[in-house]
Amino acid sequence: MVSLFLSVLSGFLTALSMPGFLSGALIWFSLIPLLYAVEGRGVWKRAFLSFVYFFTHVLISFFWVLPTLTENVPLVFGRYPSWLGIVVFVLMGIIEAVPFFGFGFLSYFAPRSIVLKTLYLASVYTIFEYLRGVGELGFTGGRISEALYSHTGLIQIVSITGTLGLVFLIVSLNVLFHEFLKRRKGLLIFPVIFFVYLLNSSVVHLLPVPERGSFEVVALQPNVPTSLKYSVSSGEMLELLESMTKDFHGSIVITPEAFFLEDVRYSQKLRELSEENTFVIGFPADNQNSVFVLEDGRFRKVYSKVKLFPFVEKLPYPRVFGVFSFLKGLSYYEPGRNFSVFNVGESPPLSVQICFESYFPEVSRAFVKNGSELLIVVTNDGWFHYKAALLNHFVQGVFRAVETRRQFLQVANTGITGLVDEYGRIVDALPLRVRLAGEFHIKPRKGETFYVRYGDWFFYLSVILAVVSVFISRMRGERNEGIRVRL
Structure with a gap:
């Protein structure tokens, strides 16, 4: 005993x-x-x-x-x-x-x-x-x-x-x-x-003194509770998006994961909003958990989640764990095929990972090896009531930043939305569970660390x-x- x-x-x-x-x-x-x-x-x-x-x-x-x-x-x-x-x-x-x-x-x-x-x-x-x-x-x-x-x-x-x-x-x-x-x-x-x-x-x-970066993005923290999020219509979320971005013009605006819960590529209202700002928006489409860029009225899919979360987004080893299919979220998704890196306008090459992918070092490594100069994760942590959960997820970015020597921005529904520099220092973060749009200045970086090269x-x-x-x-x-x- x-x-x-x-x-x-x-x-x-x-x-x-x-x-x-x-x-x-x-x-x-x-x-x-x-x-x-x-x-x-x-x-x-x-x-x-x-x-x-x-x-x-x-x-x-x-x-x-x-x-x-x-x-x-x-x-x-x-x-x-x-x-x-x-x-x-x-x-x-x-x-x-x-x-x-x-x-x-x-x-x-x-x-x-x-x-x-x-x-x-x-x-x-x-x-x-x-x-x-x-x-x-x-x-x-x-x-x-x-x-x-x-x-x-x-x-x-x-x-x-x-x-x-x-x-x-x-x-x-x-x-x-x-x-x-x-x-x-x-x-x-x-x-x-x-x-x-x-x-x-x-x-x-x-360590070098933290520097203000030259690349500016606007991160949205809409603070929509999970109890409401899955019953809110796309129209209501459009109104929320419009109200949160009305004071910005010519900005790159990033939303959390699954900001919309349905395919909104044919929304005329969204296209009109893109005349003022460029959006990086998360929503499921084509049976994948994806991120799109909406620029000048045109949508393009830039990434689909590769590392799907067991039981919620995929059923691992179905013959063994088929009995747990009741844990499925919206649906079981098909994994993305590539760790894609893209540009938004004249931005540096960047990448967006989704939700708990930030827990896995190999995801950030793959993005950096593909040329990403900064790392972003979009997530919906509104499922979790306790600050410990939000902090636990956010600090994964601290380690991914140091491993890759890339600044790491997390954009979360209820928080923590914040920026970590390439040395693992938390540069800035929005208050928890408050509806805010925050401006972050990010410093892109090139090169590969020893860890990025050899894993x-x-x-x-x-x-x-x-x-x-x-x-x-x-x-x-x-x-x-x-x-x-x-x-």
Whole structure:
């Protein structure tokens, strides 16, 4: 029971370190209870305790999904009773936590020496954190690196390693601190933490001063609650669009995802509005979740969402998960085929991703490799009642900006609508849940970072480090951590 409590405590502390919760600084210590919990345990007990840790973390970190599943979706679509949303929420936690059976299982084979053990466990955790984001059910939300979104100096490493480098760093320090405590050298933790924050502060002071960009766009935050959005007619949304843009002339106006819920390419009123401004508008059409440019009365589709969200926009592995088709949103969409980059008038090459695509680094990488000089995401986060949900989504742009060295603009229905610069600094943001049109000045950038060129190479390095750590340990004749425990 003690080990189970410690695993739950680790999950709880990790959740409290996430954006919108208590403090990101907790992440440096949040895995220590788990390391105590698995110590001296057999391989299967370790696997179970590791699963419990991540399951707890996911359920707490994503608590804001529960009211969406039990209240909003049943209210809007009426496809299932509220209690079934609880079942779906728990299953979501299980799916996300399953890969961490692997971390617990392999932790049994950790070397005993402090250096090799640190390298091994940090590598193994990084491996399974990467694998959790792979496949049709893959998702990167809740990655422990998110705790460091405000540590601007430290996160500069992701332009080289991606967020997996931060995961490795976090786990390394947790393992190191655990070993210090075991050896009754806990005071050594303080100089290490001091050095980490000194490094963070030093890098921040070396970064260039933020500059006002030359490319201006108008981002609309219409603040239409989900309870109303799916019952509002296109005519009413047209009136809203007109009222929000009446003070702008000759601007590029960007709306959130699915501003209209039906194909409006034949709207004469919209064409008239485009005589004053150019619009980048999201609405579903041709069985795709798409973004269009409306310029001088002409529509052109510029992007259709490639990374569709499981169960809501597509049904993954239909033979296995067909029973969950009731979670479908408006409809199941066909994925887009290309990460397209386009120009609006004389704008620099830009790209627009849709909703939770900002959680996936490979999407922003693909856009930049195709020539995008700035990144935009349009989303409807009106489904979520809590600020933690909105912040969790917004900070994905912090990491995508640093990974690619591109400024990142999020345009959201209820917020957060804001701009992040290429160093992960939040330059400007509109107030939450207020109907506003905000002007943002963006600085386009060219070039490719190491991460853009080589992607998640750090995953393969982690595999190598894990194997080499065990090999060196065996060459030295050391016993692995779990050798004395019966399977």
